[in-house]
Amino acid sequence: MTSPAQHRTDHLFSPAEHTAMRASLEAAALGVRGANPVVGAALLDANGRILHTGHHSGAGTLHAETDVLRKARETGTDLTDATMVITLEPCNHTGRTGPCTRAILDAGIKRVIFALHDGTEAARGGGQFLADRGVSVRHGLMAAQAADLNDRWFTAQAQNRPFVTLKIAQSLDGRVAAPDGTSQWITGPPAREAGHEIRARVDAILVGGGTARTDDPTLTARDAQGNPLSHQPLRAVMSRTPVAHDARVRRGVIASGDGAETTDGRFVWLNTHDPVEALSRLRALGAAHVLVEGGPTLSAAFLAADLVDELWFYQAPLILGDGKPSLASQHTQTLADAARWRSDPVAGPPVRTLGSDVAWHLRPAAVSASK
Amino acid sequence: MTSPAQHRTDHLFSPAEHTAMRASLEAAALGVRGANPVVGAALLDANGRILHTGHHSGAGTLHAETDVLRKARETGTDLTDATMVITLEPCNHTGRTGPCTRAILDAGIKRVIFALHDGTEAARGGGQFLADRGVSVRHGLMAAQAADLNDRWFTAQAQNRPFVTLKIAQSLDGRVAAPDGTSQWITGPPAREAGHEIRARVDAILVGGGTARTDDPTLTARDAQGNPLSHQPLRAVMSRTPVAHDARVRRGVIASGDGAETTDGRFVWLNTHDPVEALSRLRALGAAHVLVEGGPTLSAAFLAADLVDELWFYQAPLILGDGKPSLASQHTQTLADAARWRSDPVAGPPVRTLGSDVAWHLRPAAVSASK
Numbered sequence: 257m258t259s260p261a262q263h264r265t266d267h268l269f270s271p272a273e274h275t276a277m278r279a280s281l282e283a284a285a286l287g288v289r290g291a292n293p294v295v296g297a298a299l300l301d302a303n304g305r306i307l308h309t310g311h312h313s314g315a316g317t318l319h320a321e322t323d324v325l326r327k328a329r330e331t332g333t334d335l336t337d338a339t340m341v342i343t344l345e346p347c348n349h350t351g352r353t354g355p356c357t358r359a360i361l362d363a364g365i366k367r368v369i370f371a372l373h374d375g376t377e378a379a380r381g382g383g384q385f386l387a388d389r390g391v392s393v394r395h396g397l398m399a400a401q402a403a404d405l406n407d408r409w410f411t412a413q414a415q416n417r418p419f420v421t422l423k424i425a426q427s428l429d430g431r432v433a434a435p436d437g438t439s440q441w442i443t444g445p446p447a448r449e450a451g452h453e454i455r456a457r458v459d460a461i462l463v464g465g466g467t468a469r470t471d472d473p474t475l476t477a478r479d480a481q482g483n484p485l486s487h488q489p490l491r492a493v494m495s496r497t498p499v500a501h502d503a504r505v506r507r508g509v510i511a512s513g514d515g516a517e518t519t520d521g522r523f524v525w526l527n528t529h530d531p532v533e534a535l536s537r538l539r540a541l542g543a544a545h546v547l548v549e550g551g552p553t554l555s556a557a558f559l560a561a562d563l564v565d566e567l568w569f570y571q572a573p574l575i576l577g578d579g580k581p582s583l584a585s586q587h588t589q590t591l592a593d594a595a596r597w598r599s600d601p602v603a604g605p606p607v608r609t610l611g612s613d614v615a616w617h618l619r620p621a622a623v624s625a626s627k
Numbered sequence: 628m629t630s631p632a633q634h635r636t637d638h639l640f641s642p643a644e645h646t647a648m649r650a651s652l653e654a655a656a657l658g659v660r661g662a663n664p665v666v667g668a669a670l671l672d673a674n675g676r677i678l679h680t681g682h683h684s685g686a687g688t689l690h691a692e693t694d695v696l697r698k699a700r701e702t703g704t705d706l707t708d709a710t711m712v713i714t715l716e717p718c719n720h721t722g723r724t725g726p727c728t729r730a731i732l733d734a735g736i737k738r739v740i741f742a743l744h745d746g747t748e749a750a751r752g753g754g755q756f757l758a759d760r761g762v763s764v765r766h767g768l769m770a771a772q773a774a775d776l777n778d779r780w781f782t783a784q785a786q787n788r789p790f791v792t793l794k795i796a797q798s799l800d801g802r803v804a805a806p807d808g809t810s811q812w813i814t815g816p817p818a819r820e821a822g823h824e825i826r827a828r829v830d831a832i833l834v835g836g837g838t839a840r841t842d843d844p845t846l847t848a849r850d851a852q853g854n855p856l857s858h859q860p861l862r863a864v865m866s867r868t869p870v871a872h873d874a875r876v877r878r879g880v881i882a883s884g885d886g887a888e889t890t891d892g893r894f895v896w897l898n899t900h901d902p903v904e905a906l907s908r909l910r911a912l913g914a915a916h917v918l919v920e921g922g923p924t925l926s927a928a929f930l931a932a933d934l935v936d937e938l939w940f941y942q943a944p945l946i947l948g949d950g951k952p953s954l955a956s957q958h959t960q961t962l963a964d965a966a967r968w969r970s971d972p973v974a975g976p977p978v979r980t981l982g983s984d985v986a987w988h989l990r991p992a993a994v995s996a997s998k
Contacts, residue, residue, distance in 0.1 A: 427965065428940055428987070429954045430801020438962035556948055569799055573968040573977075573989055577927055577957025583800045586948025591809035594798065597944040598983065606944075607978060607985050612969065614978050614985070616799070618944055 265396035272304030273369060276341035277398045280371075283309040284320065284343045284405055285601045289566045290419055290457055291544030293374075293406040294602055295320040295344045299328055302337040314457055315544070321346050321356040325363050339367040343402045345374040345395065348382040357385045367392045371402030376413055405602075408565035408619055417535040418546040420563050421458065422555055423451060425570040426582040432552065433580040437470055446610040447570040449480050454568065456485045459543035462526075462534065463505075464554035465495025474504045475549070490543060494526045494534045494554060531561045556584035559595065562620070567597060569616035596621040636767035643675030644740055647712035648769045651742075654682040655691065655714045655776055656972045660937045661790055661828055662915030664777040665973055666691040666715045670699055673708040685828055686915070692717050692727035696734050710738040714773040716745040716766065719753035728756045738763045742773030747784055776973075779936035779990055788906040789917040791934050792829065793926055794822060796941040797953040803923065804951040808841055817981040818941040820851050825939065827856045830914035833897075833905065834876075835925035836866025845875045846920070861914060865897045865905045865925060902932045927955035930966065933991070938968060940987035967992040 266274070276298040284296030292312060297320035299307040308331075310324030318326065321342060328335055346356035346368065360368060368391055374380055387393045403410070412419045425443045426432050433439035441448060455461055455477035463475065475491040476484050488508065493499045499506065508520035524541065526534045538546055548558050558564050588594055597618040599606030607616050637645070647669040655667030663683060668691035670678040679702075681695030689697065692713060699706055717727035717739070731739060739762055745751055758764040774781070783790045796814045797803050804810035812819060826832060826848035834844065846862040847855050862879065864870045870877065879891035895912065897905045909917050919929050929935050959965055968989040970977030978987050 426801070428801075428968070428989075429952065430797070430799075434959055434962045434965065436961045440962070442962065559946060559948070573970070573987065575930060575954065575957065575966045575968065576959050576962075577930070577954045578959045581800065581952065583946065583948045586946065588805055588947050588949045590807045591805045591811070591813065591947075594805065595946045597799070597946065599944070606980060606983075609977060612977075614987070616944065616985070618799075 266398065268394070269369065269397045270304070272300060273339070273341060273397060275304075276300040276306055276339070277343070277369070277371060279306055279309050280320075280341050280343050281398065281401055281405060283311040286311045286313075286603060288314040288457060288603055289409075289421060289545075289600070291315040291459065293344060293409045295342065297321050297324040297340060297342045299324055299333070299335065300339045300341055307333050307335075307338060319347065319356050320344075322354075322359050325359055328363070335363055335365060338365060339369060340365050341397075342368065342370040343405065344372050345370045345379070346382040346386070347374065347379040348385050349379055355382070357382045360386060360391070361389060365391065368394075369397055370395045371397055371399045375410075412565055416539070417532075417563075418459070418539050418543045419565050420535070420546050420548060420558065421454060421566040421568065422548045422558060422564045423454060423568045423570070424550060424555060424582050425451070425572075427572055427574045427576045429575050429577060430582050431576040431579045432550065432582045433470075434576055435579050439471065439580075442574060443570045443572045443613045444611040445480065447572070447613040447615060450610055450615060451568075451570065452477050452479065452485070454547055455489060456487050458489045458545045458547040460490040460492050460538050460541070460546045462492045462494055462538070462546055462548050462554070464551050465493060465497050465499070466553060467549070467551040468493045468495065468499055468503055468505055470551075472504050473549075474507070476508060488520070488522060489547070490538070490541060491523045492526055492534070492538060492546075493524075494528060496527060496529060498527075499525045529557070531558050531563050535563065550582075552580060552582055552584040555582070556586055559583065560586050565619065566600065567616070567618040569618065570610070570613055571616070572613045637769065639765070640740065640768045641675070643671060644710070644712060644768060646675075647671040647677055647710070648714070648740070648742060650677050650680050651691075651712050651714050652769065652772055652776060654680040655773075657682045657684075657974060659685040659828060659974055660780075660792060660971070662686040662830065664715060664780045666713065668692050668695040668711060668713045670695055670704070670706065671710040671712055678704050678706075678709060690718065690727050691715075693725075693730050696730055699734070706734055706736060709736060710740060711736050712768075713739065713741040714776065715743050716741045716750070717753040717757070718745065718750040719756050720750055726753070728753045731757060731762070732760060736762065739765075740768055741766045742768055742770045783936055787910070788903075788934075789830070789910050789914050790936050791906070791917050791919060791929065792825065792937040792939065793919045793929060793935040794825060794939045794941070795921060795926060795953050796822070796943075798943055798945045798947045800946050800948060801953050802947040802950045803921065803953045804841075805947055806950050810842065813945060814941045814943045814984045815982040816851065818943070818984040818986060821981055821986060822939075822941065823848050823850065823856070825918055826860060827858050829860045829916045829918040831861040831863050831909050831912070831917045833863045833865055833909070833917055833919050833925070835922050836864060836868050836870070837924060838920070838922040839864045839866065839870055839874055839876055841922075843875050844920075845879070847879060859891070859893060860918070861909070861912060862894045863897055863905070863909060863917075864895075865899060865902075867898060867900060869898075870896045900928070902929050902934050906934065921953075923951060923953055923955040926953070927957055930954065931957050936990065937971065938987070938989040940989065941981070941984055942987070943984045
């Protein structure tokens with residue numbers, strides 16, 4: 257996965273700098289997948305000791321650089337002669353948080369090492385900005401590992417589309433509904449709660465027309481008590497057939513008063529069968545992170561188009577033996593053509609138990625780690 | 628799960644005896660499923676301290692009682708005033724190992740507590756045998772927990788049939804073969820090796836006629852290098868159609884010399900579609916533990932007849948989307964009818980990773996813990 261060029265770059269850095277970058281990569285993996293890449297940062301003192309590590313926890317939260325500087329500030333750590341070691345080039349723009357380059361200058365950091373350039377329009381140039389202001393800036397340390405950590409996020413950026421998470425909740429034998437259509441609930445409360453946590457951090461939830469008709473879901477993000485969470489994603493239905501006037505997905509979290517139908521205006525009907533077009537529409541509506549929640553036809557369409565960047569598979573120890581398979585045809589003919597997935601180290605082990613259920617956290621098996 | 632009668636019994640035992648029985652139950656769970664029940668034993672001294680614990684590791688190995696006595700002997704532990712606390716009544720017959728009652732008397736143990744009576748023909752009467760020889764024998768401590776640990780083993784005994792393990796290796800979406808029939812290999816080497824370890828401890832492996840024809844398996848137990856292990860189970864094919872003369876399953880592990888076909892005589896064709904009849908035939912042939920290895924029709928038939936006592940589900944992070952589902956119809960109509968399974972604490976956590984694959988170890992969700 258590491259190219260010769262990257263090997264050449266790596267040897268220019270000290271063992272302590274390697275150790276700090278490894279710590280930054282591990283910190284990055286504590287983040288969450290979504291609109292932003294996962295990023296980690298470490299502060300290294302002149303004796304090669306790691307002072308603090310920090311990471312980015314998703315859109316709207318501190319960047320890794322400001323997170324690690326916050327820790328240093330709160331503990332009164334002396335940052336004279338400290339080096340900041342970051343998995344990605346510090347941003348140079350004012351997004352939901354201020355630019356990291358400014359925070360680095362304000363903290364008096366004189367040396368910065370980052371693994372990868374951030375090529376996105378809004379963020380690029382952070383390294384140059386710091387260098388122009390007298391900071392020693394080096395990059396390229398463990399770039400292959402840093403690229404691998406966010407490979408599918410870079411893919412989504414390059415394709416100018418939202419980052420896509422697919423969530424499937426199925427039985428042990430891979431079914432999402434019994435023959436009579438019943439599917440509530442295959443998984444137990446802890447797995448369903450984990451699903452709502454994902455809903456609460458995406459910009460849009462997308463389901464197919466079949467799911468909208470059969471399950472009539474609200475697609476709202478709720479807590480364990482069923483109360484709506486503060487952030488509610490856009491609710492999107494992708495279908496050539498219009499969504500029923502009284503479908504719950506239209507109404508959102510606003511209770512209808514005295515018989516009159518109300519809506520929170522956070523619903524959209526996408527009159528298409530093309531995942532690329534649907535993502536384009538959702539991006540235009542401001543969605544940087546889309547959660548696909550099925551059904552089998554929609555999930556299969558996104559998988560077949562290689563448009564799934566992150567996969568959550570919730571599985572219950574339940575055997576149906578009949579009913580709807582979790583995925584419609586991928587037109588696979590032979591085993592060698594099957595799509596292979598690999599574990600995603602971001603925020604946890606590849607599989608974990610949630611009550612009696614199991615959650616898999618996967619990402620596409622990349623052919624190459626370079627972007 | 629605990630009946631009022633059992634609660635009444637439990638309070639007759641001291642806190643130290645409870646602690647020792649819990650240790651015995653935990654030790655029992657280190658065993659393996661199969662021809663014998665899992666059993667644990669602890670030695671408790673007069674001060675309420677646990678001296679040693681032991682467990683049974685499957686047919687042909689030491690019983691829990693002799694295992695814990697071996698540890699005491701090897702470490703020169705003084706057993707004067709020791710109490711042996713066992714999850715099951717000590718056996719009174721000479722099987723592959725000598726009777727445990729004799730070992731207990733020989734060790735000079737004066738007090739024995741066991742959770743459950745062993746009602747099997749060959750073993751029963753161990754408690755009475757010891758009491759008749761001056762040992763203080765009490766029973767009924769944590770009997771519900773001890774019964775739960777072996778509930779399906781007792782079921783198999785009561786039905787006078789072998790203990791049945793079902794093994795399935797499938798993709799993430801529940802498929803065991805691609806449309807063109809390819810299935811080698813869905814899971815990786817560590818999962819396949821684990822499968823061979825199960826083969827090596829069963830008395831018979833059973834597959835359906837379709838699997839015998841399509842995969843032409845040898846059904847031998849082999850090590851990671853592909854060499855046959857010392858114990859080879861009986862190889863059984865259940866089918867209304869005769870098994871092809873040149874099928875590999877007929878030949879076993881003996882290499883055929885100079886073109887002549889040879890066999891190790893460990894093959895049987897069961898001309899039936901009835902799982903009960905197949906198990907009866909295998910029991911008559913000496914099998915106390917049968918491993919069902921599919922295909923989907925055979926697996927479904929055993930599941931539908933509630934004849935699966937232990938389930939191993941190996942799953943690879945691979946998406947097929949097409950091909951053969953791991954299980955044929957169970958005639959399930961609605962979600963409430965789905966068979967629920969629960970984790971089996973015996974020898975490990977409910978799920979564990981094996982390379983990039985996941986292994987589930989499950990047992991049927993019992994309605995009642997009493998036998």
